[in-house]
Structure formats: C-alpha cells, structure tokens
Amino acid sequence: MSFLHLESLTKRYGNNVAVQDMTLDIAQGEFVSLLGPSGCGKTTTLQMIAGFVEPSRGRIWMNGDDITSCKPNQRGIGIVFQSYALFPHMTVAENVRFGLEMRKVPISESRQQVWEALELVRLEHLEDRYPRELSGGQRQRVALARALVIRPPLLLLDEPLSNLDAQLRENMQIELRNIQQQVGTTTLMVTHDQSEALSLSDRVVVMNEGKVVQVDEPFSAYENPKNKFVSSFVGKTNLFACHIDQQIGSQAQVKLGDYQLEISVPIDIQGDQVQLSIRPEKLELTHQGAGQLNGCVRTRLFLGNHWLYQVDSSIGELLITQPNLGVQGAAVGEDVGIRWQEGAVRILGEQAHD
Structure with missing residues (x-):
C-alpha cells in the first residue's frame, strides 16, 4: 500500500x-x-x-x-x-x-x-x-x-x-x-x-x-x-493541426508544409485529424535549403545561455531555441533552413479540434 x-x-x-x-x-x-x-x-x-x-x-x-x-x-x-x-x-x-x-x-x-x-x-x-x-x-x-x-x-x-x-x-x-x-x-x-x-x-x-x-x-x-x-504547459512547444494521409499499423504519413513525415501514432488517436508537437530546442537553424523546411527569422532574443528565435515558415510561426556557442547566430530578416532529428515531432493523444 x-x-x-x-x-x-x-x-x-x-x-x-x-x-x-x-x-x-x-x-x-x-x-x-x-x-x-x-x-x-x-x-x-x-x-x-x-x-x-x-x-x-x-x-x-x-x-x-x-x-x-x-x-x-x-x-x-x-x-x-x-x-x-x-x-x-x-x-x-x-x-x-x-x-x-x-x-x-x-x-x-x-x-x-x-x-x-x-x-x-x-x-x-x-x-x-x-x-x-x-x-x-x-x-x-x-x-x-x-x-x-x-x-x-x-x-x-x-x-x-x-x-x-x-x-x-x-x-x-x-x-x-x-x-x-x-x-x-x-x-x-x-x-x-x-x-x-x-x-x-x-x-x-x-x-x-x-x-x-x-x-x-x-x-x-x-x-x-x-x-x-500538457505539451503547452510543461515547457514551450510548437503545435500544428495536421491530416494523416496514410496509416499502416501504428505508423502514419503526415504532411508538414512541403515535407512528408512518417510518425508513430498513439493508440488513443481516432480519426485522421491530429495535433503535432515540436519542442523549440528540438529544432535547429541551418542554411536555407539544408533542412526539412525553410523560413525567415522575424525576432531574435538573447537569453544568456541560449538564443530564442521566432521564425516564419511554410507551416506557420515557429519558436526555436539554440544554445549560445559564443557566436551571434542567425540575424533578423535572414533566410534560414529548419531541421530536426527523427523522433522530434510527436502526435499528441488528442484530436486537433479538441
């Protein structure tokens, strides 16, 4: 007990x-x-x-x-x-x-x-x-x-x-x-x-x-x-409503902007409308054309141990954090690429319309 x-x-x-x-x-x-x-x-x-x-x-x-x-x-x-x-x-x-x-x-x-x-x-x-x-x-x-x-x-x-x-x-x-x-x-x-x-x-x-x-x-x-x-309250996140194009078992094909994403689907998901979550620190800025998405830096804030970026992209506004490595990083107005590692994007166990 x-x-x-x-x-x-x-x-x-x-x-x-x-x-x-x-x-x-x-x-x-x-x-x-x-x-x-x-x-x-x-x-x-x-x-x-x-x-x-x-x-x-x-x-x-x-x-x-x-x-x-x-x-x-x-x-x-x-x-x-x-x-x-x-x-x-x-x-x-x-x-x-x-x-x-x-x-x-x-x-x-x-x-x-x-x-x-x-x-x-x-x-x-x-x-x-x-x-x-x-x-x-x-x-x-x-x-x-x-x-x-x-x-x-x-x-x-x-x-x-x-x-x-x-x-x-x-x-x-x-x-x-x-x-x-x-x-x-x-x-x-x-x-x-x-x-x-x-x-x-x-x-x-x-x-x-x-x-x-x-x-x-x-x-x-x-x-x-x-x-x-939970995704929004426990830390920052980027949320997107998406449509599942194809699903085989627990794996689904989801289109995120112009990028086709294969992702694992929670067992409690019903229907083909889903909510995607991407944590800001899971995203990385790179050269334009070198990532899964392209974007343009709208805002840049220096927070000491890291930078916080607000980036306009083909899927909407993204928050991205980057560690402070002693260099200035991307400037406001700069065109950038946005990439992430496998597993960084999650489908939440909740319908997009909830």
Whole structure:
C-alpha cells in the first residue's frame, strides 16, 4: 500500500468543482509535485491533505490510516507556506523550536533537535537572529527547518520558492532537493513553475480545471505529453493541426508544409485529424535549403545561455531555441533552413479540434 493515498478526492464550492475525483498514490520518501495553472485545484488538494479544507467526497489515507476527518494538529504533517509564516518577534531558534513546544518536548531534548534542524539547512550560525535580519532564502530555510524539526511523516510545500528572485530560486531548488533526499521525508509540493517541478520531483502530477491530466516522471511528462494542454504547459512547444494521409499499423504519413513525415501514432488517436508537437530546442537553424523546411527569422532574443528565435515558415510561426556557442547566430530578416532529428515531432493523444 502507498504511503499517501488519495481516493476519489473531490471538493465543491456550490456549483464550482475545485477538485474532481482525484486518485493518487505517493510512495514513502517520494517527492511529488502538483503542477498546474492558477485555479486548477492544486492548492485546494494540498489544503485537504493538511486538514484545512474538508473534502466534499473521497478519502485521505496516510501510512495506512484514514486521516480524512482528523484535525490539522492531529495529522503531524509539516507544512512550509508561500509566505514562510515566521513569527517576527522570535529568533531563528525560537521559530524552529515552536512546533516542539506545542508538542511539549522538554527543552533539554528540543535544544539538540533545533540545532540538528538548523545544521541541516546550514543556518546554525544564525540561531539568534530575527526574521527581519535574514535574506529571503534564509527565511525560506528557517521555515523548512521548522517544518522538519518535528520529523513529520509528510512534508507539504505550498509554492515555497515563489517569493525568491530567479537566481536564488535556482540555488534553493538544489538545496531543497538535497535536504529532502538526505532526510527522506515524503514530500508533496504545489507549484505553477514548470522548471521547479521538473527539477525537484520524482513524479509530476499535471492538473487542469480540477482534474489530474497526467502523472509521470518529469522526463516522460516533458518528452511524452499526453495531450495539447500538457505539451503547452510543461515547457514551450510548437503545435500544428495536421491530416494523416496514410496509416499502416501504428505508423502514419503526415504532411508538414512541403515535407512528408512518417510518425508513430498513439493508440488513443481516432480519426485522421491530429495535433503535432515540436519542442523549440528540438529544432535547429541551418542554411536555407539544408533542412526539412525553410523560413525567415522575424525576432531574435538573447537569453544568456541560449538564443530564442521566432521564425516564419511554410507551416506557420515557429519558436526555436539554440544554445549560445559564443557566436551571434542567425540575424533578423535572414533566410534560414529548419531541421530536426527523427523522433522530434510527436502526435499528441488528442484530436486537433479538441
């Protein structure tokens, strides 16, 4: 049996369904992210697991126990909020000790546990400082230490890195993943940041309009999106509605502009109208006439480690990313060829008209 089991979990607010029939299993020690746009139901799911929101239907099981009706303080779950929710009048050590005091852990025991938690997040030298004296990343680590010091069976993270700037957020992603793997605590994170979910998680649960759309390992979710929504939300993509000219078994002939493409067809595809997906990094700019398609560069953006191109082609507008190899690359207005490797173009498991 899984460590955390959500069984047909549903939450309604009047006629609005925030979460619909969510069933999910999370293994002991696994790091899972709920990923989706605002209003998709991910935070409501987290709040139901924490006990802050009562489900309209369904059950929540943790380590074999039904905790659906348990109060939040009876669940023993560690939570890190988006705002960190630190007590401004308490020092770092006092903030971390708070959960232990609520559990009436003797000061002689809690002192060592607080030290170990601060050492885990590398803040033991700041134990006497107040939150106002800390950076955003340090406050985030205090909140994490406070959640972990009670040694929770389950750690819930509610957009924990969203208040940090881009560079600090990347650094904290590494810190957070290292800490989670070191401690081995089962972790469920809510985020709308695709790169955050992909980099931190063992599995990603993609949600939309209250429903689970796809549950997969990060690499599989990105490389093999189930449908148009997942393809567009989990990273950037180029989408095209196409017609299957001929199909033999699982292989089909599809015309992409002037190029005839042979491609594998998912088993759930019905009919001959399909949606093709091509990731921007799977496309490569080359000399005009040397690729499968020709185009003209409309826009070029320099993003540091890579270039982002907007190219007009015979099949429409294409987004193309190219690594920064220390050269300027194609210029705006330049005629170019566009090529890709076998397997770069995917048919999505969704009708073109859906």
